[in-house]
Amino acid sequence: MAIQHIQIDHVAKIEGHAGFIADIVKGDVKKAQMQTKVGARLIEGLIVGRHYTEPATITPRICGICPVIHNLTSVKAMEDALGIEVPEEFKVLRKIMLAGQQIQSHALHLFFLSLPDFLHIKNDINLVKSYEKETKKAILLRDFGNRTIEAIGARAVHPISSKVGGFKRLPDKYELKRLLDEAPRALKLAKHLANIFNDLSYPNFTRETEFIALQKEGEYPIYEGDLVTSSGKKFTAREFADEVDEFQNPDELINRVKLDGQTFMVGAISRLNLNHQNLYPEAQKILKESQVQLPTYNSFHNIIAQAVEMVHAVEEIMTLGQVYLNNPAKERKVKYKFKGGDGIAACEAPRGLLVHNYEVGDDEYVKNCRIMTPTAMFLTNLDEDLKQYLGELYEKRSKQREDKVRMLIRAYDPCITCATH
Amino acid sequence: MSNTKTKKKLKVAIVALTSCEGEQFVMFDQGEEFLKLTEFLELSEFKLFEEVEAEPRYFDIAFVEGGPLSKEDLERLKEIRGKSKLLIAIGSCAVLGGIPEMKNYVNKDEKIKYVYQYTKHINNVEVKPLREIVKVDYEIPGCPMDGKEFLRIVKAVRKGVFNKIPERPVCFECQTNNYKCLLLDGKPCLGPITKGGCDAVCLYGGYQCEGCRGPLDNVNLENHQKLLLKNISKRHLSHLLELYGIKDDILENQRKEK
Structure with missing residues (x-):
């Protein structure tokens, strides 16, 4: 068989719908491409013409697994457009919310979506049955993440309370304190779960690529910072948005992103490679125990990076929660006089960089909107990885090969609903 | 067994x-x-x-x-x-x-x-x-x-039981929970015309109800819209009703009433 065609109509256990196709001619992988299978919602288009306060409500609906980051990135971009400065206490609350989201998103992906690949389990019900104790731990940890979001945002899926200029409701001190009392237990759970991922055996696969993430001195940043690349470039969010190419292949329904004509990687593995020195101590320990040498170019290590971040995020909640309780916000919002403008923000979603950009007219309505999601940024990098990996898997039986392909796709933790917003 | x-x-x-x-x-x-x-x-x-x-x-x-x-x-x-x-x-x-x-x-x-x-x-x-x-x-x-x-x-x-979601407005739970009425604050809250059952979670979060659970069956929508228009523009009201797709349902209800 000289020409082989691989087609996976639906990759299960990822967020949103996607398939995969590849052509192999005499062992040479000619084509390897992820195919998104989500309809056109046109969120950016729908936001144009709407009031400037609405993207904070509309954009979380892009994605049910990472609504918090869309909510907050849109708020931050809008504050940039309107020239609003928010006090440190608000940023602390936002960072706590984001840590909560990272815990629930990573715990879900790690335990329920990727782990079964390593255990050769197709149906998670069997995972739940065979690993009852661990399942319970994963659920409890996710719950801690969700309740952290709820304490500040009032609801985990599609948060309510954060708005341009601050909050509609400030968190209850006692509720935050209760969370902090529970945090040591959550940390224990996170470490236990992270250790599971340190003990797995990862496929031996490497391909050099460019890593991009936020960077900020003394922080493992999620909410703010410059954008840096592993080859040493540095951008503001605005420079980055100007520099990248957003492009659509004629038969697709996604605007992919490249930088200097090259694919690049964002997400936990990028953050770990670029910022590991700023992890909290317990997360550092997990990283050390993983024996992963950084920088790592093995995309499967995105799983370890998420596990490390899950521990880090609990430590972040413990640290910032205390910071906030020592110095809580006095007002729930800053006063501002409306003035239109063009604003941009870049934050770190669980799956990587997220950029929101809004131009608001003096009539208070949105004139332009541009959103670049992490999966749109890394999907072409995943194609390149799959192309090389398929070549390396040439000797394997087709069933085995397809399982490995799925495993690599899931290691990336793609979110197709974000990608196709 | x-x-x-x-x-x-x-x-x-x-x-x-x-x-x-x-x-x-x-x-x-x-x-x-x-x-x-x-x-x-x-x-x-x-x-x-x-x-x-x-x-x-x-x-x-x-x-x-x-x-x-x-x-x-x-x-x-x-x-x-x-x-x-x-x-x-x-x-x-x-x-x-x-x-x-x-x-x-x-x-x-x-x-x-x-x-x-x-x-x-x-x-x-x-x-x-x-x-x-x-x-x-x-x-x-x-x-x-x-x-x-x-x-x-x-x-x-x-068990084969299909209870109809109660025809109670979001205000019912809002008041039971003793949340602040945002309508009285002049906010464009759709609580009075929206089907409850959400425990008024948005009001808990300090935000007005924007009608994501859809309009109640028998409710005077026109009066409520008139009330809202005292504080917000027609464009704002129109956008509010479009947000979760209730505008057409409301128009349909009004047609039925007439």
Whole structure:
């Protein structure tokens, strides 16, 4: 068989719908491409013409697994457009919310979506049955993440309370304190779960690529910072948005992103490679125990990076929660006089960089909107990885090969609903 | 032999059409309570949870979230309907049209060109709730739906009980919980005309109700709109009613009243 065609109509256990196709001619992988299978919602288009306060409500609906980051990135971009400065206490609350989201998103992906690949389990019900104790731990940890979001945002899926200029409701001190009392237990759970991922055996696969993430001195940043690349470039969010190419292949329904004509990687593995020195101590320990040498170019290590971040995020909640309780916000919002403008923000979603950009007219309505999601940024990098990996898997039986392909796709933790917003 | 073993489990499909898939995460967020449902439900089709080689030919219940925005979505919806004894629409997109239904109120050809360079191959259909396309047996509204309500309904449906979601406004729970009335503050709150059951969570969060659970059956919408127009512009009101896709439902209700 000289020409082989691989087609996976639906990759299960990822967020949103996607398939995969590849052509192999005499062992040479000619084509390897992820195919998104989500309809056109046109969120950016729908936001144009709407009031400037609405993207904070509309954009979380892009994605049910990472609504918090869309909510907050849109708020931050809008504050940039309107020239609003928010006090440190608000940023602390936002960072706590984001840590909560990272815990629930990573715990879900790690335990329920990727782990079964390593255990050769197709149906998670069997995972739940065979690993009852661990399942319970994963659920409890996710719950801690969700309740952290709820304490500040009032609801985990599609948060309510954060708005341009601050909050509609400030968190209850006692509720935050209760969370902090529970945090040591959550940390224990996170470490236990992270250790599971340190003990797995990862496929031996490497391909050099460019890593991009936020960077900020003394922080493992999620909410703010410059954008840096592993080859040493540095951008503001605005420079980055100007520099990248957003492009659509004629038969697709996604605007992919490249930088200097090259694919690049964002997400936990990028953050770990670029910022590991700023992890909290317990997360550092997990990283050390993983024996992963950084920088790592093995995309499967995105799983370890998420596990490390899950521990880090609990430590972040413990640290910032205390910071906030020592110095809580006095007002729930800053006063501002409306003035239109063009604003941009870049934050770190669980799956990587997220950029929101809004131009608001003096009539208070949105004139332009541009959103670049992490999966749109890394999907072409995943194609390149799959192309090389398929070549390396040439000797394997087709069933085995397809399982490995799925495993690599899931290691990336793609979110197709974000990608196709 | 325990009862659960002798009784056959209900075969269930959980299907997402184009959407944020938030309803699936709400289910997941119920943690052990959600997993406990598998004592009497067999998750025969749930792509977030499992990889199946061949999909079963029959489901007792299909939960469908999202809207049929693509040709594939539409085919999938019809296929699932054909295979299922009961089809339950979950979340605002499936029940009302949801956020994507905003498309219906703007020039969607312009909007698609705003977002994509190549558009010929893309379906850019009018957005409709599921019940306008296939027979829907039950609806659980909300953006997202309330997790506790979902669990309650599933447990009742298993016994063949389909309780109608009470025709009580969001204000009922808002007042029971002693939240501040934002309408009195001059905020454009849709609480009085919106179906409750959400525990007035938005009011808890300090935000007005924007109607994601859809309008009540017998309620004076015109009066409420007049009230809101004292504080907000017509454009603002119009946008508010478009947000979760209730504008057409309200117009339809008004037509019926006349």
